Amino acid sequence: MKIAVYSAHEFEIPFLREANDDGHELHFVSEKLNIQTVGQAKNCDVVAVFSSDEASKEVIAKLAEFGVELITTRSAGFNHIDLKSAKEWGVRVVHVPEYSPQAIAEHCMALLLALSRKLIPSYERIRTYDFSLRGLTGSEINKKTIGVLGTGNIGCSLIKILNGFGCTLLAYDAEVNDKVAEMKNVNYVELNEVFAQADAISLNLPLNEGTKHIIDSAAIEKMKNGVILINAGRGALVDTQAVIDGIKSEKIGGFGMDVYEHEKGFFYEDHSEEVFKDDLFARLLTFKNVVVTAHQAFLTETALKEIAETTMKNISDFAKGRIPENKIEHHQ
Template identity: 50%
Template sequence: MKTTIFSTHKFEEPYLVKANNGKHQLKLLESRLTEETAILATGSKTVSLFTGDDASAIVLEKLKAFGIKNIALRSAGFNNVDLTKAAELGIKVARVPAYSPYAIAEHTLALILALNRKLIKAHNRVREQNFSLNGLTGFDLNGKTVGVIGTGKIGAVLIKILHGLGCNILVQDVVENNDLIDNYGVNYTNCETICKQSDIISLHVPLTTTTKHLIDKEHIALMKPGVMLINTSRGGLVDTRAVIEGLKSRKIGYFGMDVYEEEEGLFFEDHSDDILQDDVIARLMTFNNVFITSHQAFLTETALTNIAETTIYNLDCFENGKVSGNEVS
């Protein structure tokens, strides 16, 4: 089956080629899917999209006109796809529901530890032959209260890790996981209580109309002074401007982000020779208690292998008219 793969990155290309093993005709493009680039899918039956690709209504209409019948997402999230329009046009959508919850959870811990123990500052000092420890004091994670918002596969793995570190864990989700309660002693509560009582808050829910800007000015006002906020889920969960105000007032003592609300066209690309146009992220980069990674939490060999294999499996199912179990409706 002819498939146009948009936003192909060098780090994923060999995994896709290996998983495909010559079965499908893959057209690998570095270009993001936009209204202007949709024409590049002409001749294909399926397109494969990454998180930064635009599958809004107007783009889907163009894809349909070019003969596209299927979309194979190379991500778990699907907030970049207008599912209502896709259904109206008869375009099937499948995702990669779980590629490696361990990758995301472990990266979350990496952000927590790097911020807490000021590892970037310490590393830079040593490279300058400055071995002073002044200003590098952190805190023990043991005994701290961590709020985990979202107890799906990723949140559950993080909870297991945090429990091993001796943290007290508050959680919030629309569905309670009794195994987490029995095995790790988590306490289900609401977002407001988590904001009031947690020393660290980590976000692991999908981006929907109800979770957009879940962390806003009002919730930040409830938080403990000096709270650590971590987002490795979706950028839109956080009102970034409100976070900046929280950082300026020192209400937020640390902010770790692997995702950004306006990351489209910014993350996954080399802008080292460009003038940064995004004033919001430019402001975030001025804080020494902010740690930014560019949507790399998923980036492990295991995750890339699973993403590629599931994507090709979804293509197989599209071609053979089978249900993959990964359909999004």
């Protein structure tokens, strides 16, 4: 089959080629999929997209016109795909439901440690040959109470790590994960109890109507003074302006983010030579107690290998007339 791979990044292309055991024809497109670039999918059977692509109603209509039968997204989330339109046009949609949850859990831990021990200010100071320690007193994670919102595979992996640090864990999710419930030092509690008791909170929830802006000004007001927030889940779990206000009032003692609610259009790209126009994001970068990474929590060799292998298996299953096991149930 001929596949148009949109938003093809240098870091993932070798893994996709390595996983292409069935010899599909891969056409790598560096641009994002949108109505302007959809023409590059002509004569293709499959389109492979990334979370930054736009498989909108208009785009899917064009893909169907070109004869595209399958959209496979190289991500767990699929809110960048208009599933209703795909169903109407008879285009199947599949995804990568999970890939190395350990990678994202470890990144959450890295952000928490960087904030707790003030590693970024320390690094910046040393680059100017200032080896003084004023203002660098940090806090230990041991014996702290940590809230984990979302106890799927990623949240479960993070809880295992935090248990090793000797933390008390407060878990919150709409559904109890039996594996998590059986772990030591973990208690499932109501959301407001997490807010009231946690010294740090990690967001590992999916994004939906019930979780959008789950961290807003009202939630922040209920938290302990100096709380550390970590978001490596979905950008819109957090009301960014509310977090900025919380940092300014010192209610929030640190914010580590790998995702941003308005990241579409600039994450994964180099804008270093441009006038940066997102004032909200620019304001975040002015705080010394904010650590930002550009949606890279997934970016490990293990995760990239698993994403590529699952993506190519989805395509091969479809090519062989099998129903891909990773079809999106909301669509089929």
